[in-house]
Amino acid sequence: MNSATQARKGLSRKAKENLIAYSFIAPNFIGFSLFTLVPLIFALVLSVLSWDGSNPIEFVGFDNFVRMFKDKTFWQALQNTLLYTAGVVPMTMAAALGLALLLNQKLRGRNFFRTVAFFPYVASLVAVAAVWSFLFSPTRGPVNQVLHMITNLPVSKLPGWATDKNWAIPTVIFFSIWKTMGYYMVIYLAGLQNVNPELYESASLDGAGAINRFRYITIPQLAPTTFFVLMILIINSFKVYDIFITIFAGADNVLSGTTRVLVYQIYNAAFRSLNYGYASAIALVLFLIVLIITIIQFKGEKKFGE
Amino acid sequence: MNKPFLRSLAIIVCLALLSACAGSSPPAANATQAPASQVEATVAPVADPTAAPTVEPTPEAPADNSVSLKWALWDKELTIYYQALLDAYKAVKPDVTIELLDLGSADYNTVLTTQLQGGDDIDIICIKDIPGYANLVKQNFLEPLNSYISSNNVDTSLFGGTVEQLTVNNDVYTLPFRSDFWIIYYNKDLFDKAGVAYPANDLTLDQYDALARQVTFGEGPEKVFGAHYHTWRSAVQLFGVLDGLHTIVDGSYDFLKPIYERVLKEQDDGIVQSYAELKTTGTHYSAAFFNNQIAMMNMGSWFIATQIAKVESGESFSTNWGMAKYPHPDGVPAGTTLGTITGISVSSHSTKKDEAFDFVNFVSGPEGAVVIASTGTIPAIKNDDVVAAIASLPGYPTDEGSKEALKTVKTVLEMPLHDKSADIEIALNEEHDAIMTYSITVDEGIKNMNERVAEILAN
Numbered sequence: 001m002n003s004a005t006q007a008r009k010g011l012s013r014k015a016k017e018n019l020i021a022y023s024f025i026a027p028n029f030i031g032f033s034l035f036t037l038v039p040l041i042f043a044l045v046l047s048v049l050s051w052d053g054s055n056p057i058e059f060v061g062f063d064n065f066v067r068m069f070k071d072k073t074f075w076q077a078l079q080n081t082l083l084y085t086a087g088v089v090p091m092t093m094a095a096a097l098g099l100a101l102l103l104n105q106k107l108r109g110r111n112f113f114r115t116v117a118f119f120p121y122v123a124s125l126v127a128v129a130a131v132w133s134f135l136f137s138p139t140r141g142p143v144n145q146v147l148h149m150i151t152n153l154p155v156s157k158l159p160g161w162a163t164d165k166n167w168a169i170p171t172v173i174f175f176s177i178w179k180t181m182g183y184y185m186v187i188y189l190a191g192l193q194n195v196n197p198e199l200y201e202s203a204s205l206d207g208a209g210a211i212n213r214f215r216y217i218t219i220p221q222l223a224p225t226t227f228f229v230l231m232i233l234i235i236n237s238f239k240v241y242d243i244f245i246t247i248f249a250g251a252d253n254v255l256s257g258t259t260r261v262l263v264y265q266i267y268n269a270a271f272r273s274l275n276y277g278y279a280s281a282i283a284l285v286l287f288l289i290v291l292i293i294t295i296i297q298f299k300g301e302k303k304f305g306e
Numbered sequence: 307m308n309k310p311f312l313r314s315l316a317i318i319v320c321l322a323l324l325s326a327c328a329g330s331s332p333p334a335a336n337a338t339q340a341p342a343s344q345v346e347a348t349v350a351p352v353a354d355p356t357a358a359p360t361v362e363p364t365p366e367a368p369a370d371n372s373v374s375l376k377w378a379l380w381d382k383e384l385t386i387y388y389q390a391l392l393d394a395y396k397a398v399k400p401d402v403t404i405e406l407l408d409l410g411s412a413d414y415n416t417v418l419t420t421q422l423q424g425g426d427d428i429d430i431i432c433i434k435d436i437p438g439y440a441n442l443v444k445q446n447f448l449e450p451l452n453s454y455i456s457s458n459n460v461d462t463s464l465f466g467g468t469v470e471q472l473t474v475n476n477d478v479y480t481l482p483f484r485s486d487f488w489i490i491y492y493n494k495d496l497f498d499k500a501g502v503a504y505p506a507n508d509l510t511l512d513q514y515d516a517l518a519r520q521v522t523f524g525e526g527p528e529k530v531f532g533a534h535y536h537t538w539r540s541a542v543q544l545f546g547v548l549d550g551l552h553t554i555v556d557g558s559y560d561f562l563k564p565i566y567e568r569v570l571k572e573q574d575d576g577i578v579q580s581y582a583e584l585k586t587t588g589t590h591y592s593a594a595f596f597n598n599q600i601a602m603m604n605m606g607s608w609f610i611a612t613q614i615a616k617v618e619s620g621e622s623f624s625t626n627w628g629m630a631k632y633p634h635p636d637g638v639p640a641g642t643t644l645g646t647i648t649g650i651s652v653s654s655h656s657t658k659k660d661e662a663f664d665f666v667n668f669v670s671g672p673e674g675a676v677v678i679a680s681t682g683t684i685p686a687i688k689n690d691d692v693v694a695a696i697a698s699l700p701g702y703p704t705d706e707g708s709k710e711a712l713k714t715v716k717t718v719l720e721m722p723l724h725d726k727s728a729d730i731e732i733a734l735n736e737e738h739d740a741i742m743t744y745s746i747t748v749d750e751g752i753k754n755m756n757e758r759v760a761e762i763l764a765n
Contacts, residue, residue, distance in 0.1 A: 053423045054445035073736070073758075133586045140527070163582030165745040250537030250585035253412075256736040257745030271416045273729050274441055 046280035053274055064281035074282065077260040080169065084261070085237035087173040092233055093226070095181040100188030101218075114189070118182035125179070129246040132175055136161040162247050165258045172243055172259075179243075180236075184229050191225030192218070227301045231294060238290050239263055262286050373661045374403045377430040378418055382408040386611075387681040394677045395668055402661060404430075415441065422447045422655070429656040430665060433480045433649035436721040437728035439472070442651070444725060448479035449652040454663045455481075464672065464687045468647055471719060480649030481670035482686035484678065486606045487645040487717050490514075490630040491613065496530050496601040497521055505602060505630040507710050508640035511545060514602075514633035515568055521601035522577050532577045534600040535569060536591040537584050539738040540720050541604060542569050544644050547718055549635045554734065555724040557763050559755040566741055566748045573742075581742035596622040604632065606646065607712070611682035614701035628703045629711040645717035647686065684712075726762050733758040 047065070050058040068074050103114050120128065135141050138160045147158050161171045199217050208216065219226075241263035248259040255264045262282065270279035382388060392404055407428060409417040415438035421428065422445075431448065433439045442448050455462060455478070462469040468482050490505055497504050500521045509517065518532030535541045546565045547554055572578045579594070592612060594600050610629075616622035632643035650669050652662045668674050675685035679692045682699050696702065697709040721727050734755060741751035 052441075052445055053419065054447065072754075130588060133588065137583060137587055139580075139583065160582070162586040163580065163743065165743060247586060250581070250739065252538055252735040252739065254732065254735040254739050256740040257743065260736075268732055271413075271419070272732055274419070274445065 043280045043283055046277050047284045049277045051276045053276060060277065064278045067278065068281050068285070073260060074265055076257070077262045077265045078285075080258060080260055081238060081240065081262045083169050084173060084176075084240060085234060087169065088176050088237045088240075089230065089233045091173065092177045092181050092184060093229055095177055096184035096229065097188050097222075097226075099181060099185040100192060101214075103185070104189060104192045114185075117185055120179045121182040123179075125242055126246055128179065129175070129243070133162060133247060136171060138163055168248065168258045172247060175247070176237075176240070176243055184233070187229055188222065188225060191222045195221040223301070227297065231297055234293055235290055238286060241267065372401045372403060373658055374405065375429040375658060375662055375665060376405045376407055376427060377432070377665075378407045378409055378421070378428045379432040380409055380411040380414045380434065382406050387678045387683055390677050390681055391669055391674060394673065395665060398668065398673075399664070402665070404665065414438070418442075419445070419447075422653070425655070427655070427657075428653045429658055429662040431651045431653055433647075433651055435646065436719065436723055437731045439480060439649060440474075440723060440725055440727045443474050443479050447654055449654045449656070449659055449663075450477040450479055451481065451652065451663070451666075452477050454652075454660075454667075458663070458667055460667060460671070465670075466688070468686060472647070472649065472723060474723065474725075480651040481666055482647040482649050483670040483674060484648035484683060485645060485686040485688060485717075486608050486648070486684055487643045487714055488604055488606050488632045489643065489711050490602055490604055490632060491595060491609065492602045492628055492630060493595070493598060493600070493624045494626040494628055495624075496598065499523070500530075500601070504628060504707065507631040507707055509630065509633040510636050511568070511633050512636070515572065518572065518577050518602060519575070529576075530598070531579055531600045532602060533572065534591065534594050534603040535578055535581070536603075536605065537581060537742075539735050540644065542566070542742070543734070543738055544718075544720060545633070545635070548632075548642050548644070549638050550642075550716075550718065553722050554720075555722055555727060555730055555759075557756070557759045559734075559752050559759070562752060562755075563748055566751070570741075570744075570748065582744075585739075585743075592616070592622075595624055598623050607684050610684075610696070610702070614682060614699065618701055628705055629708040631711050631714075639715050641713060641715035643714050643717055644720050645714075646720050729762045730759055733762060 048059065048061060050060045050063070099117050103110055103117065107113075136143050138144055138158065139155055141161075143161070144155055144158045147153070148155060151158075159167045161167050195218065199221070200213055203213050203217055240261055244255055244259055244261050244264065245253070248255055255261065263286070266279045266282045266286070269275050269282060379385075379388060388406060392406075395402065395404070407421075407426075409421065411434075414434045418431065418438075419441070422442075431442070433442070439448075454460075460481075462478075465482055468485065469478055472478050472480055472482070490509075492505055494504060500523055502517070502520045505514075505517060514533070520532065522530060522532035524530050543562060543565065544554070546552065546562045552558075552561045569578070573580055579589075579600075583589075584594075591603060591605060592609065595603050595605075595609075595613070596616060613622060613624075613627065617625050617627075631640050634640060634642045650666045652659050652666055656662050670686060672687055675687040675692060676695075678685040679695045682696060682702075684696065685692060693712045697712060702708070721731060724730065737746075737751045737755045737758070740746045740754075741748055746754070
């Protein structure tokens with residue numbers, strides 16, 4: 001009898017605690033399920049359906065995937081997205097880390113330079129893309145004019161930047177690095193603040209030089225930050241769309257050839273062709289790619305951490 | 307940062323990534339696409355239209371037996387005939403209040419579809435282009451109008467055959483109220499400077515090319531380009547359909563080869579500005595024409611009202627200008643040109659369909675045509691009186707040639723109605739872009755068009 005009462009009391013206390021905990025989670029979780037989880041599940045289901053948003057939904061099995069694997073433009077978009085990611089991720093990380101190390105020194109006007117480095121990230125994409133397009137205009141832009149003065153090559157021999165199929169991806173990669181490195185620099189700066197200065201001190205006493213201190217203290221201490229930056233960068237690179245549209249889309253609002261990216265394919269399928277099933281199939285592939293990369297990174301990070 | 311935190315963060319970001327791509331969310335690109343927006347029928351220098359829908363009721367408070375209708379359209383602030391039409395309709399039907407729902411021009415079809423899917427109580431819908439129309443019909447968002455047309459005794463012969471071209475499965479879902487066609491705009495001062503006679507109203511494509519080469523002069527920032535092709539596919543590719551032997555939904559595009567070769571040669575020779583550069587710098591055709599940079603430009607008749615207004619406001623420096631008929635292939639009569647139609651429809655979800663059709667009928671009918679013409683825009687009902695009214699507007703070039711330029715003998719629709727026209731348009735636009743940026747050769751581009759459209763037509 002006595003123990004039963006205790007058990008009931010214990011249960012109710014536990015339930016109460018749970019209830020409190022759930023009530024704290026609820027606002028976020030309701031939002032998450034409504035705006036993320038439900039659309040996510042819906043998207044998964046849609047990939048085996050055919051639906052235009054109005055007419056009855058039809059089950060089509062793996063037709064959407066078969067079509068995707070036969071679609072040349074999909075492979076081109078995938079290839080361009082991979083190229084872009086391969087360029088942007090390591091270079092942005094290097095640039096952001098370099099900036100963070102520089103601006104972590106005790107130098108005069110440090111806050112000013114930090115702001116300057118962060119500024120491109122805050123600036124409106126459309127506005128800065130317009131400025132870049134002007135700077136890198138092959139015939140009228142100052143970049144090629146300076147190159148012309150230095151090399152004395154005719155403009156036709158200089159890079160065509162965004163207007164040239166071979167330079168298009170490198171141009172957006174440069175643009176993207178410049179635009180986002182300030183953000184990752186801030187994350188690295190925060191990471192650097194967490195490194196215990198005593199570690200450097202004792203390493204210095206033991207005779208470690210700047211390179212060794214960087215190699216054996218900074219890099220390992222920054223591992224969680226690096227992992228975070230790497231993951232966010234990869235995800236953002238796979239999702240790239242806005243930069244390409246602002247730089248390359250003409251009045252018809254299309255991307256083609258070396259400027260086509262995966263999210264553009266999804267946008268086209270969903271909102272121009274009104275084929276939500278096909279769009280979801282491409283989105284699912286994008287999701288799986290990012291998921292696999294993230295899992296591999298987790299494994300790698302665990303190993304690295306040990 | 308600890309690992310459990312990172313792990314949950316990673317999962318959430320992955321989920322967010324997929325859900326962001328799910329069909330139910332609105333496109334994230336709206337804001338970024340705004341600068342590329344094609345502003346047709348710009349009339350007054352007003353701030354940029356926003357992509358976000360805005361509703362503005364007309365000032366009068368509704369009376370007791372009043373009806374309120376909602377009209378989906380684009381560029382409310384930039385288009386003067388909307389208010390003129392509302393005012394004229396108010397005089398006939400004082401009890402009807404019409405709200406304007408501005409969905410922006412850049413992504414009108416996408417935003418409209420999203421609104422309709424979300425159950426917005428739109429009663430009247432403006433149709434921006436044929437692919438958009440085909441999609442709306444397929445999605446059952448438009449009310450079939452045949453029964454309304456017969457019960458209201460609407461004379462569709464006034465539209466000169468366009469209603470027939472808009473018929474899907476024996477029913478028509480829109481009535482045209484604007485019908486634009488393509489002409490040549492030219493800068494008289496630049497022709498005078500080059501010592502070349504103004505373009506005649508009967509130019510063949512070869513003559514147009516030769517003339518463009520004659521009026522190209524100067525170097526560096528002062529260079530004058532003989533012609534100008536805007537970064538729309540229609541500005542280049544559709545010279546190929548003027549002979550009436552092919553359409554753009556045929557599925558076979560070999561006939562476009564000479565068209566592309568001619569234009570790319572002009573691009574290589576510096577007769578026209580590079581497509582890729584115009585595209586990446588986001589140059590609007592009006593800016594190119596206003597700044598005395600180009601001697602001739604092929605563009606739609608919607609630019610007439612803009613050019614007149616911008617000359618008046620001092621924004622267009624090309625103050626001495628004229629118009630000529632569209633260049634045509636050999637053996638095709640002068641006055642053959644491309645056309646686009648802007649329609650007005652009743653939403654199938656509207657609860658006030660009769661009232662909505664009454665307004666649709668007013669706007670597309672003879673009374674609406676007079677109102678639209680008075681603003682310098684060409685209405686769908688286009689007879690000699692309407693053309694004369696536009697040609698006598700203040701600011702319209704006074705020479706006889708420019709007045710004659712508005713007379714057309716045959717108008718070929720830019721995009722014929724086809725239930726796959728939206729998909730065909732994407733494929734053609736993309737391959738056009740690739741050809742014009744030299745990403746692929748003309749032959750590769752045409753091969754891709756043939757293959758991709760065949761695939762679309764087969765599905």
